[in-house]
Amino acid sequence: MSVVARTLVRLYPDAFRERWGAMVEEEARGAGWKSWPNLVAGIADMWLHPALWPADSPAQRQRRVATMGITVALAAWLLGHLVAEQGGPLPADGVRSGIMHGCTTLLLLGIALVAPRPRPTLGATITLLRWAVRRLAVPAALGASVVVLVHGVDAAASPPTLRTAVLAGWWTALGLGAIQIPRIFTGVGADAVVPPHAGRLRLGVWTLAAASATGGATILGVSVAGGALHVLGATVGVGLLLLTAVCAGTLRDLRELPSAG
Structure with missing residues (x-):
C-alpha cells in the first residue's frame, strides 16, 4: 500500500511535493487504502489551481x-x-x-x-x-x-x-x-x-x-x-x-x- 501512496503523491505538482510531499505520503501510509480517494481528489484539485502552488x-x-x-x-x-x-x-x-x-x-x-x-x-x-x-x-x-x-x-x-x-x-x-x-x-x-x-x-x-x-x-x-x-x-x-x-x-x-x- 505504501507503493500506491508514493505513486499517487508523485502525481502532485513538483512545487507541492517539494513543500508537503513527505507529510502527505506519511499521512497516506498511516491511513492505508482509505486515503487513496482523497489523494486522487487532491491531485486533480491542485492541478486545476496553479495559482495556489507554493511559489518563490x-x-x-x-x-x-x-x-x-x-x-x-x-x-x-x-x-x-x-x-x-x-x-x-x-x-x-x-x-x-x-x-x-x-x-x-x-x-x-x-x-x-x-x-x-x-x-x-x-x-x-x-x-x-x-x-x-x-x-x-x-x-x-x-x-x-x-x-x-x-x-x-x-x-x-x-x-x-x-x-x-x-x-x-x-x-x-x-x-x-x-x-x-x-x-x-x-x-x-x-x-x-x-x-x-x-x-x-x-x-x-x-x-x-x-x-x-x-x-x-x-x-x-x-x-x-x-x-x-x-x-x-x-x-x-x-x-x-x-x-x-x-x-x-x-x-x-x-x-x-x-x-x-
Whole structure:
C-alpha cells in the first residue's frame, strides 16, 4: 500500500511535493487504502489551481497561471476543431455562426493576453527556439507526414485501415502539439520569458472564460435542438463549459492572492 501512496503523491505538482510531499505520503501510509480517494481528489484539485502552488515569487505564480491559460485556450481550440472536422453540429444561421466567429476572436485575444512575453535578447530567442524544436519536433513531423500522405494518396481508392490510420495520426499530432506548447513556457524559465502582469493576466483569463462559455453554450444548444441529441456536439459543449469553470476557479484564486500582483 505504501507503493500506491508514493505513486499517487508523485502525481502532485513538483512545487507541492517539494513543500508537503513527505507529510502527505506519511499521512497516506498511516491511513492505508482509505486515503487513496482523497489523494486522487487532491491531485486533480491542485492541478486545476496553479495559482495556489507554493511559489518563490509573484512572477513565478503568474507564469504558472499563464501556462494554465494557454492550456485552456488550446483545449478549447482542439474541441472546436473536433466539432468542425468530425461533422459536429456547427451553427448554420447567421447569428449563431457570427457568435462562433466571435468566440474564435476572443480565444485568440485571450491567448495574446495570457502568453508570456519573450525577452528581447539573443539568448532568450535561442532558448525559446531550442525548447520549441525539442517539444514540437515529433507532432510537427507527424502532422507533416499526414499532410503529405493525404495529398499523395487517392482517398477514394485507399483502404479503410489507411484512412483510419491517417485520421488517428492527424489527431495524435494535434493532441501532442496542444500538450507540448504549454510545456515550452514551463521549461524556458524566467530568463527567456516575462509573465504577464496581474491585470493583463486577469483580463486574459476573463476573455478565455467568455470564449469558452459562449462557444460551449452555443454548440450545446444546437446539439440538443430539434429533439435529436448530437452526442459529439453535446460532449464538446459540456467540455467547453467545464473549461469555463476552470477559468472561473483561476480568477477566484487570483482574487484571493493579492500578493501575486
